[in-house]
Amino acid sequence: MHTVGELLRQWRQRRGLSQLDLAIAADVSARHVSLVETGKSKPSADMVLRLADQLQVPLRDRNRLLLAAGFAPRYAERPLDDNALAAARDAVRRVLRAHEPYPALVFDRRWNILLTNRAVDPFFAQVAPELLRPPVNLLRLGLDPRGFARMVVNLADVRAVFRTRIMRQLAAAPDPELTAIYEELLAPESEDSSSQRVESDVVIPMILRVGGRELRLFSTITTFGTPMDITIDEIAIESYYPADPESAAYFTE
Missing domain, CATH: 1.10.260.40 (lambda repressor-like DNA-binding domains)
Incomplete structure (x- = not known):
């Protein structure tokens, strides 16, 4: 020790x-x-x-x-549905609802999905049921051929973005389970060749082919600024936005 x-x-x-x-x-x-x-x-x-x-x-x-150092732990770790986290949970749900009709979801430090808004449901309907058994992992959902991977046009770009984010996360705070997920899904030799050049110097969108249409989405991450609970410290809200008018029309139709 x-x-x-x-x-x-x-x-x-x-x-x-x-x-x-x-x-x-x-x-x-x-x-x-x-x-x-x-x-x-x-x-x-x-x-x-x-x-x-x-x-x-x-x-x-x-x-x-x-x-x-010989002292008692200072920070509690409660499940998100604990009564003590009611205010934080309500704030998260408000953010999710306010983001509709665009997709948004909440995940923990190992990328397990905790909450989603209704705009995510149609996308979940496109994936294999076994991937939706709890805990639902966003990385597996996004990169598994039975999940979103078959819908992602620029899969290599998306995988590279995931790889960068996970490497940065592990550098900041090592975690054996997340390392195992990284080695399983994001090792360089697992690189996919399906990449489409993105004409943007601002963000790399995720390009999904859904119902014969291409949707271009980019995302932002929201976290709590001054958490005092481990669960709240480790969750993030990922909100997706349309990157062009055609994609926006898909969600607002």
């Missing part, structure tokens, strides 16, 4: 910071950071959280740092 100093050193190195960089950001001495990392000084819970905040450590891993 790693000590809190070892864990903090790993996070500091992962962020590409020197001990002096971290010390300046956290308003402590570089010597103190060094003593904590080497185990010669026992940090307080507040110091652990101060350093973790500057290192942008996810809440789940802040709990691990606190436990390694």
Whole structure:
């Protein structure tokens, strides 16, 4: 089991910071950071959280740092349907409903879909039922030939976007299960040749062929700004928008 100093050193190195960089950001001495990392000084819970905040450590891993330092976890992890998360859950559902008639969905840190709006339903109707058994994983749904992959015209472009996002996510916060999904679905040798040149220097749209029509969609990601619960810290709302008038007409007809 790693000590809190070892864990903090790993996070500091992962962020590409020197001990002096971290010390300046956290308003402590570089010597103190060094003593904590080497185990010669026992940090307080507040110091652990101060350093973790500057290192942008996810809440789940802040709990691990606190436990390694001998303190109780600070952040709870409740299911999204817990009464304590009612206000947050209501806010998420409002965002989903407000985005209709365009698709939007909520997924967790491993890309398992938690909630969707009604605009997603017609697309789910096009995929194999076994892919819709909980937990429904957005990566598998998007890249499996029985899922959306057969509808995606520019599959190689979409896979490259997924690959970049997952690599960035794993670099920020390693996760064995997400790494396994990445190796299964996004390894370079799994690259697909079906790519269509996108005439855009702003975003790479996902191009879907549905009912003889091509829909061009781009997406945005929304997260909670100051979460204090692990579940809320790890969810994201992905909202899809039409990239051209023809695609917009498909949803508003």
